[in-house]
Amino acid sequence: MLRVMIVEDEQPILDLMERLVGEHPLLQVAGAFTSPIAALDRHAELKPDAVFLDIEMPKMGGIQLAEKLKEQNEELQVVFTTAYPDYAVDAFRVHAVDYLLKPVTSEDLERVAARLLKLHVMRSALRPAVAADQEPIARCFGTFETRGSNGSLINWPTRKTEELFAYLLAYPNRLVGQWHLADLLWPDLDEDRALHNVHNSVYRLKKALKDAGVSLDLSNSNDGYRLQLSPDFSDLERFRDFMNRTAEIDERNTAEAAKLLRSHAGSLYGGKDYSWSAGLAAEIATKQAGLARMLTAYYRRIGNRSAAKETLRVYLLHAPLDEEITGELLRLYAEDGEAGSFRAQYEQYVRGLEEELGAAPAEEIRKLAAAFVHKATEA
Missing domain, CATH: 3.40.50.2300 (Response regulator)
Known part of the structure; x- marks a missing residue:
């Protein structure tokens, strides 16, 4: 798209x-x-x-x-x-x-x-693709960690320094106002002290990255900061770059899409409780599901049903309560007569809903399960 x-x-x-x-x-x-x-x-x-x-x-x-x-x-x-x-x-x-x-x-x-x-x-x-085996400096899916030039994890001087970097990674290549950062990261402090903390945290951020041998273009202009990033710096940017330039999955990008689905799984920043990240995390989760659906559609289109089911299983490892993807996998199991796999997936989904949300499956999935059980009984 x-x-x-x-x-x-x-x-x-x-x-x-x-x-x-x-x-x-x-x-x-x-x-x-x-x-x-x-x-x-x-x-x-x-x-x-x-x-x-x-x-x-x-x-x-x-x-x-x-x-x-x-x-x-x-x-x-x-x-x-x-x-x-x-x-x-x-x-x-x-x-x-x-x-x-x-x-x-x-x-x-x-x-x-x-x-x-x-x-x-x-x-x-x-367009030259990022090397498949090249690890990004910053990992944002399922965790939040940044590694220096020697491969060691960067230990941030304060939690706010780490959160500041997370925010700049989330919104790169744009000017972020210093007052916006002050309100976002230190909402309970008076304006002067909050702004002082912004300047101090930016200084600490630059120093930590420099000490770790990480070269980064973080500039200050017009009372704000701009972090310029290439698509290979973080797994988040790599994922966004692929999704922005991909309208559909075909034989040319299947391998890259499958690798992204496996390596870019889990919640944004490992579920860290950043007050500003909930909306972005939901947006990224929607795109992760979209990638799984596009890849599954491609495999179904070429008749590779095993790969389609494996794609859905990989996604559900990190989003087990996704109703739409669960329904798609159950339908594939039903179409192929895989009673054992159908039953195991359905029971796992029912338990997860009950334990996490205290809820029952949607009517459509319950009907699908009932129809499959009835068919299996008749057979």
């Missing part, structure tokens, strides 16, 4: 574009703006694969905005929307993928989406 940012200064047209893009199965709205200045400011944070830009906008036109965005990401795919076809020549000056004449229709979007996806797949295939 491609992440798309939309910039259109007329709100009704922006709403239309947001709806059309949001309804397309291959596209996801990463951000929608009436202000080109706001879009430029948020671009690095949102990391879209493509942008739909209105050409005629006040303060900064679409052509100028495209040039500035391309300076930040030369691989960004640009599509212009305009009521004036005479702009086509200017549009292709900035290597635009295409341009759409207003009013944009779903048929227009379908044509452009196909081109965007084709170019995205081609570029992904040419």
Whole structure:
């Protein structure tokens, strides 16, 4: 799925574009703006694969905005929307993928989406992948640990220093305000003392990383901090990079996807009780489930049912109460007549729900179990 940012200064047209893009199965709205200045400011944070830009906008036109965005990401795919076809020549000056004449229709979007996806797949295939055996410096799945250049774990001077690093890893390549960090990490302290703690913790963080031989671009500007990261620095960034550039699993990325599913399992930061991380942890968990579903769908598509079941079992090791994935695995067992595996998985799921949540399986899963037992009894 491609992440798309939309910039259109007329709100009704922006709403239309947001709806059309949001309804397309291959596209996801990463951000929608009436202000080109706001879009430029948020671009690095949102990391879209493509942008739909209105050409005629006040303060900064679409052509100028495209040039500035391309300076930040030369691989960004640009599509212009305009009521004036005479702009086509200017549009292709900035290597635009295409341009759409207003009013944009779903048929227009379908044509452009196909081109965007084709170019995205081609570029992904040419992009050098991170070495499969290269361990990331920071591990964020199922634990939270950072290793120095000699492979030893970094012992942080304070718990807040560690939490500060966790937050910067969670939101890299964007400016994080110092007052925001003060409120986030020291909400009970007065402003001056909280801000002093921010500066002190940043100093300690940089020193700890330097002493461990870890080179990191952590800069201070405009009363805030920005941590620049490459996709191979942390397992979290590696996972995000794969998910952002992958619309579906096929023979070219199956091995990488299977490795990611196994090595990027467990809760974010090992379930550390950071007050700010609950929403992000839920978002990552949803993407982990999405990866398992995509990989399972690929294996089913090529007829490798054993690999499909193994994929679901691997995921459920770390998320045993996931109702949708459990149901999918039970259906596969039922379809293949694997009574023993079906019974063991179902009973394990029932026990887990009762012990952890004091709940019973959903009606759909109970019906599935009843139907399978009835069929097995008749046989």
